[in-house]
Amino acid sequence: MTDISAPSFVRQELVAERAAPAKTTGFIGFVRMRLLNSPGNILLTILGLLLAWYIVIPAIKFLLVDAIWTGKDRTACLADKAGHEVGACWPYIQAKLTQLIYGFYPEAQRWRVNLTYGLGAALLLPLLLPRLPAKGLNSGLFFFAFPVVAFFLLHGGGIAGFGVSWTAGLLQLFEQSIGGAGDLLVNLSKSSAFGPLPWVLGKLLVLFGLLIHWLIFPLTWLRDQLQLSSVPVWGDFLLTAVIVSAVLFVLGGGLRTGGRALIGSLLTFAGIAAGIKLMGLDRGGFPIVDTRLWGGLLVTLVIAITGIVASMPIGIALALGRRSTIPLIRIFSIAFIEFWRGVPLITVLFFATYMLPLFVPGNFAVDGLLRALIGVAIFTGAYMAEVIRGGLAAVARGQAEAASALGLSWWKTTSLIVLPQALRYVIPGIVNSFISLFKDTSLVSIVALFDLLGSLRASFSDPNWSTPTTAFTGFAFAGMIYFVFCFGMSRYSLFVENRLNAHRRH
Template identity: 75%
Template sequence: MTDITASTFIRQDMAGERPAPVKTTGFVGFVRTRLLNSPTNILLTLVSALLIWFTVVPALQFLLVDAVWVGKDREACLAQNAGHPVGACWPYIAAKFGQFMYGFYPDADRWRVNLTYGLSVALLVPLLIQRVPGKALNAGLFLFALPVVAFFLLYGGGLSGFGVSWTASVLSLVAESIDTAGNALVRAGDTVPVVGVLLWALGKLVVLLGLLASWIVWPLVGLRDLLQASRQPVWTDLVLTGLVVSALVFVMGGGVRAMRSVVATAATFVGIAIVIAVMGLDRGGLPIVDTRLWGGLLVTLVVSVIGIVASMPIGIALALGRRSTIPLIRIFSIAFIELVRGVPLITVLFFATYMLPLFLPGNMRIDGLVRALIGVALFSGAYMAEVIRGGLQAIPRGQAEAASALGLSWWKTTSFIVLPQALRHVIPGIVNSFISLFKDTSLVSIVALFDLLGSLKASFADPVWATPTTAFTGFAFTGLIYFAFCFGMSRYSLLVERRLNAHRRN
């Protein structure tokens, strides 16, 4: 056997120096591994750099470097007075800023719009932050209390001009129409020999429905007359009513265990009373500002927010209706979705603005902004229905079957098991619909509503600021506003998506 010594496995000379490692971290590593790691990526990097050089750099130079920041009229933004290429005319934006934000809303009442903005932000921000407690109360205030307060702030008026009298008048008109139709059927039954009995019976049934409707309307009409004739402040009656209801809740709820309900009930009535007392709703309220004077970002936010909030329940109802096993509900949902999705939004707006009044009774009028809101909500709800239906189809059938085996009803299965998972799957599609709706609000300018872009175009008619760069500056300013809102919604949706899908990460 060969003698193996230790020197056989021991290196006798020094190893050569190794080359320095390729840097894979930091800016240099990013360039090497992401931008210049292949011929294709090198070509794409060069093309992107040229595109940025010829687009972004001139845009920044126009908006910031060569821009005019101070001036009183168009003379400050003309090239012959500057001595160099003139960029954006920011004094024009400063002069028209109020028009862009409020439209033609009266200057003395613009604090009402600012207060509405402040209340909206104060309620929305805690709702979007996950760790802030009291989400149920916050959502209730944002979805139910804020719209009513915002209406009285933005439009004005008192209780006699809002829900009670308007609702009572509409329901009274409906009850009278039902009674008239029933009597007409009864008279037709008396003259038609063959199906006269059926028409007579149907007419009597319709008359009975009209009578029941009038019984339902009667208390509301009485409340309307009481509010209009009462000399006492309504908020005092609300406080007394809140105390009585709180006492009833305390007695019926079983003592101490009902304390939370008592506090919530009392706080609700007291809050309503405070709003009525502060805003003077029982004394005529704030001065009425017609919606034809609204404009700018105010109209854009009103239309987009109401459309976004209303599209979710409409979309959920239509998506569930399209999957329903009841033929009438399924056919109606399919017909509505396909009909609305088959026409452009501008057609829906034209129909809601100009044709809908033709189908209303002669003494009934609906505000133009309200008609546009109805059209936008129905249109966006039809698109939202298809997005949500895609999420419902992604849920395995075994989920509903397991819930049924546990004895859960269809409503509980849909509300607590199927629908939450479906909405989590389609968060990108939902937010994409929201962003599209926010941008599509610019179409309301075609039906005589001055949104942000409509106010911008109206400002071009002012000869005081007629310069070659006025239009570019205005569109750049509004584009930045649209980008800020859309980008914010996109980033927040990614945050929500990551938080809800954290259990799927490996």
């Protein structure tokens, strides 16, 4: 046993204090950890600082410090007049602002554009805020009522008839086309070697056309009577309202449960009537402003909004068609989607501008803006179809199976169970394709429409404002507009994505 009482070593004095550990929090620590923690990183930081210095400082200098803020024409923005190096020439933007926002829209009528902007914003904002109620009514107003109202506000003009006349006209067109095709086949059979087959087919078609003619005769007769009366629009409107409401009442379940459908339909028609009365559509409406006078941000927004509104139904139909088990419909949807996704938008716009007018009857001139709109709608519809298809695939199979187990038909399963869930999943995707649509609207300036970019380009050629910095100023201004819209939308898409994935966050 050792003697444990003998002290081996006992420290007599205090240990010298060690230096505090390097700070890893706060600003200093942050700089040390994230910017200067190794020689390589220090080098990178210096590089980054240099890069920022050479981009940010000249940009600020150009946009604010050296900028000219007031002036009447280009002389204000020349270096020898200003006495220093000239940056952005803001008076040029002030002079061109109306052109960049309204194009050549007549000055007296610009309140209509402002009203449309206001109406659109008032309908869109509540739609974007998830907390506000009545999304169904709101989206109905935005996607269906707003485009029609906006058309009559922006373009002007009135209506000569309503539902009955339009249906009659369309059916008559169909009947004439069938009859024309039949006559053509009959004529063809006289000269060709196909034998009697075209003749039989042609005669059948002619007979079919005649049948349609007699079937729609009550409708056309009604239309002619209405056109002869003193109040064609209101008479037609009342008749349409009565017919549609009655049909909805019967379809909704008659006396037992049809009341809801009837009230809804009557309220909708009351709303339409209020719209017609307010805008005076029965008396010719507002003075017509030709779309050639439209321009600037107005055209950009019109194309973007119409594109998104029109591409939704196209996209939904194509996505459902692509998932359908019916061979022809599936093949058609796949071919349609892949075709339009495979070609650049500019060729689609060329197609719409040069080829589309050849495809419609010669006496039926298609407006330049409308052509571009059709091209954009088809193009975006094909992309939208793929986005929505992703959403449809994300809906669990059990949902549709449960619906069929409950005895719902395909239409009810799709519209009540699958689509609402699918569309919720793909809101971020839809917003993303809206962003790319918004950016792509700039392409219409190539087919001679003056959107924001087109108006900007046109304003460069004004000799009154040609200075060395005009182009940079214009691009800075338009760039800010585009950036604010696109960046805002992408942030919104992120916000919705986070909200939808809230249950997955840890």
